[in-house]
Amino acid sequence: MDAITLLTHRQSHPRLIEPAPTGDALENIMISAVRAPDHACLAPWQFFICEGEGLDRLGQLFVDSAKANNREQKDVERAAKLPHRAPMVIVTAMKYTFHEKVPRVEQLASAACATMAMQMAAQAQGFNGMWRTGSYAQCDIVKQGFGLAADDELVGFLYLGTPQTKAGIKPARNIQNYFSRF
Template sequence: MDALELLLHRRSQPRLKAPAPKGEVLENIMQAALRAPDHAALTPWRFIICEESGLQKLGALFEQSAIDNGKSEKEIERAPQLPLRAPMVIVAIAKYTENAKVPRIEQVASASCAVMAMQMAAIAQGFNGIWRSGAYAQCDVVREGLRVGEEDEIVGFLYLGTPAFDTPIAPARNSADYFERLI
């Protein structure tokens, strides 16, 4: 798949099955993350790969979060199953470093770029994924369980695996609805 085709037809895939990326394919995905824009070479990222028992541990954190936050019984029951929707979940964390030239928002944006780069690398190699965030990314139970620093931010959970079905191509959007020229 050529790079332009990849970018123009990128689409998240919520239905994922085994196998997960591994070996050289996974290394390519990790290396793609490390090529994200990085002003002042701060390397403002940290990634946690969850597979097998790691998915269970992440699910346990989600479950404890649901309990501690007074969620419904249904949500508490569902919480430990959430990471099991894919054979691999990569937790992406923006690791903040105070820097006069690189504001916090730019460091979070860098970590976010790394997530997209990982998904693109996965798709380019025949896998796919979906980037999820939500309340668990902001919850202290999850943050503490993953040793996320007070100033750091979980930018998302990248679910990766083999697409369970072909991902349909989304219709193109009209760029004029989103772009304007400053003259």
């Protein structure tokens, strides 16, 4: 798939099954992430690849978070299963570093670009994904589970795998609504 076709037609896929990207395909995803635009070369990110027991560990963090936040029992039970909606989840963390010229928002933007780059690299190689967050991404228990500091941020849980079904084609947005000459 050429780059323009990918960028103009990309869409996420929530139903993801085995196989997850491995070998060169996974390495391309990782290389794409660290190729993200990055003001002052801070590399303000860290990525955690979860598969198998890693997905169980991620689920346990969600369970701990749900319990600590007094969520209903059904939410606690669901929490353990959430990461297993795909064979792989790559967690993107923004690791904040103070820099005079690079405010926090730019470091967050860089980590977000890296996450999209990974999803695009996956899709370009016949896989797909779904970028998810939810309340668990904002929870200190989950952040601490990845060794993050208070200033760091969980930017996303990128679910990756092979699309289970052929996705319906999403209608294109009207570009005139979002662009104007200035």
